[in-house]
Amino acid sequence: MELSNKKTAEMFKAVCDENRIKILKLLQGGEKCACVLLDDLHITQPTLSHHMKILCDSEIVVGRKEGKWMYYSISPEGADRAISVFRALTDVHGQGDCCCKE
Amino acid sequence: MELSNKKTAEMFKAVCDENRIKILKLLQGGEKCACVLLDDLHITQPTLSHHMKILCDSEIVVGRKEGKWMYYSISPEGADRAISVFRALTDVHGQGDCCCKE
DNA sequence: TTGACAAATAGAAAATCGTGAATATAATAT
DNA sequence: ATATTATATTCACGATTTTCTATTTGTCAA
Numbered sequence: 001m002e003l004s005n006k007k008t009a010e011m012f013k014a015v016c017d018e019n020r021i022k023i024l025k026l027l028q029g030g031e032k033c034a035c036v037l038l039d040d041l042h043i044t045q046p047t048l049s050h051h052m053k054i055l056c057d058s059e060i061v062v063g064r065k066e067g068k069w070m071y072y073s074i075s076p077e078g079a080d081r082a083i084s085v086f087r088a089l090t091d092v093h094g095q096g097d098c099c100c101k102e
Numbered sequence: 103m104e105l106s107n108k109k110t111a112e113m114f115k116a117v118c119d120e121n122r123i124k125i126l127k128l129l130q131g132g133e134k135c136a137c138v139l140l141d142d143l144h145i146t147q148p149t150l151s152h153h154m155k156i157l158c159d160s161e162i163v164v165g166r167k168e169g170k171w172m173y174y175s176i177s178p179e180g181a182d183r184a185i186s187v188f189r190a191l192t193d194v195h196g197q198g199d200c201c202c203k204e
Numbered sequence: 205t206t207g208a209c210a211a212a213t214a215g216a217a218a219a220t221c222g223t224g225a226a227t228a229t230a231a232t233a234t
Numbered sequence: 235a236t237a238t239t240a241t242a243t244t245c246a247c248g249a250t251t252t253t254c255t256a257t258t259t260g261t262c263a264a
Contacts, residue, residue: 005123012117017252021107021191029196034211047253049212060192068210068261079192083185089123090162090181094131121220136241146224151242153222170231170240 003085011082014058019043020051024074027061030071058082105187113184116160121145122153126176129163133175158185 003011014020026032026040038048039052052072055061059078066069105113116122121143128134128142140150157163161180166173182190 005120008123009120012114013251015114015188015191016118018107018111019252021110024191028194030194032118043252044254045211046124046213046255050252053164053212055184065211065260066143066197070211075192076192079188082133082192083188086181086185086188089117090176090178090184091132092130092132092178094191115221121222145222148225148243149223155242167230167241170239189245 002003008085008089011058011060011085014055014060014082017051017054020053020055023048023051023072024061025054027072027074031064031071034072037072110187110191113160113162113187116157116162116184119153119156121149122157125150125153125157125174126162129174129176133166133173136172136174139174 001053015024022041023037026037034045034048034052037052038045041048043051052063052070053059055072056063060075060082061072062075064073106167117126124143128139136147136150136154139154140147143150145153154163154165154172156199157174158165160179162184164176164177164180
């Protein structure tokens with residue numbers, strides 16, 4: 001998983017906001033259309049649209065347009081990718097080194 | 103892994119900033135003292151201190167004081183916890199439901 | 205084509221975040 | 235005790251983010 005630091009930061013922005021976390025929890029129940037999400041969150045439609053854009057940009061959520069409705073769902077592949085990126089960023093491959101004392 | 107949405111958001115703030123991602127990458131080489139991190143990043147000491155606080159609050163990084171030096175390292179347990187929280191937030195346990203069309 | 209509805213975009217206000225200068229605290233050395 | 239060094243905290247400022255209102259775009263039904 002090679003990703004620029006910028007892209008990595010963007011990816012995890014998905015889970016850095018309480019409303020987006022709520023949205024993810026709602027989507028765990030399966031694909032939902034935007035209007036349903038809107039009913040469950042106390043935010044306006046443009047605000048939801050903004051958050052969905054961030055979630056889709058992270059690729060953890062995918063959107064599907066059907067007529068005038070947008071359906072959103074969690075992408076298991078996207079979620080796995082995020083976990084891979086997180087792992088690649090947090091496993092320790094060294095012993096550390098001493099610097100200040102000797 | 104039960105965590106409030108607020109706590110979850112805080113946890114992933116660790117990986118939402120490019121400098122913090124750089125810091126994690128440096129810590130993958132093992133425990134480092136703050137002064138070494140400071141040398142490798144083009145930020146001031148108070149800024150580093152600020153980022154280290156966010157990283158430690160997320161519990162992905164732990165700090166250890168030794169004399170006047172602070173040593174930081176990645177906590178594998180903290181990283182695993184973050185992955186568990188992320189998983190708990192992104193696995194899909196439902197089929198979704200239809201709302202707008204029938 | 206017109207009207208109605210869903211979602212996206214533009215623009216602006218408010219809140220949050222990242223940053224550095226100045227200062228404070230803590231630990232060591234003289 | 236005083237000086238020095240490493241880190242943390244405080245404060246202020248600019249940048250970014252979240253949010254809203256207003257508007258636009260896209261789609262379907264009369």
